[in-house]
Amino acid sequence: MTGRVYGVGLGPGDPDLMSLKAHRLLTSARHVAFFRKEGRAGRARVLAGDLVPEGAVEFPMEYPVTTEIPLGDPKYNEALAPFYETCCAHLRALAQTGEDVVVLCEGDPFFYGSFMHIYARLDGDVPVDVVPAITGMSAAWTATGQPITWGDDVMTVLMGTLGEDELLRHMTAADALVIMKVGRNLPKVRRALARSGKAEAAWVVECAAMAEQTVLPLADVPEGYMPPYFSIVLVHGQGRRP
């Protein structure tokens, strides 16, 4: 009997926004794996909190690098590929001895998540199930108290790590915008938004659906301020409404 690896989306942060399925898998898990930076608790593990059963075996998967190397640098992939291989060897071995493993994922596993690097390597070797979840961006637009899209609005999701001109091109073309991985990219994101004429309509949401949640118009965020990496910038669509 082969076990299964579950990539379980835990949602944006509030445990009450976890799906029934995620909650059940988590609270009955015997093996729990999660990514974290060395020396940190790990966001997904913190999110799971005391829902992880006592006695569950925990497997922290510690990134060898995170933001110290630019994502575009070949060294980034050179460091991460063997890391993912090592993680997968362990998960594969557990499943092959008949154990189910729950991999904790922030947000939705198939939407800019790290789990996909596990998934792509394991798929076919052992059974892998993915449980979708509420995304951080859904929690962010809910936190602003305004719908993100109306009618036929075009919505584009951008990473703050993109270049300013590329950001500008997409910002100009879309009606509604979600910009993720903001952090130290905020000054660049702000310049691109200003050039697209959308800076006045933008919002910054930090820690959506968490106790520390903050929601501010971008205009009220001081120029030099660096929000956490996982902050989200939003521009709401203004499409057709009866």
Next chain:
Amino acid sequence: MTGRVYGVGLGPGDPDLMSLKAHRLLTSARHVAFFRKEGRAGRARVLAGDLVPEGAVEFPMEYPVTTEIPLGDPKYNEALAPFYETCCAHLRALAQTGEDVVVLCEGDPFFYGSFMHIYARLDGDVPVDVVPAITGMSAAWTATGQPITWGDDVMTVLMGTLGEDELLRHMTAADALVIMKVGRNLPKVRRALARSGKAEAAWVVECAAMAEQTVLPLADVPEGYMPPYFSIVLVHGQGRRP
């Protein structure tokens, strides 16, 4: 004591993918409101199924028109505006007599949902809470067994109701695509995808996260076929991966 109106996202279809919060609000509701087309059960109501408590008062809100009038026709808004006003008058009156009302929403209420037309009219008069949910698109990309975005992929969400040239422009610019409201727009969506060079990579997902779910490469969908209105077409991003 004023009651509250809850816009509760029920997620994509599988009740197991409902959030703990949505499940609790739904199963303890005394008043439940939902949109439907005249003579139909209503998708949100069907999704809620027998989780609606016996004895809860149900308030079906029947659209005067749905797809008979093109969305861009002024008659569409002329028909819907007074309809939303009438619905809101009822919900406002209920809340003002101290009753909480759960408005059932498919997917995420603030993401192309009908609830926002209620929200915009009620907000400020009575307390309104919005519960985000797993979107239909998350369920759709999970169903394809492939991550929708990797690394810095740009993802754009488009409505199949847009014109072919506008679709083409956005399809060409983005890495990952989600096209919603497909239905009878599929031939046009297919032409735009072909012109953008992305038709071969596209998938069609019907009824994601429901018993009737189907997942097919667009290339395997016959030319004249019309999927249900709420089908989703996806093109996965192919971004950086270690």
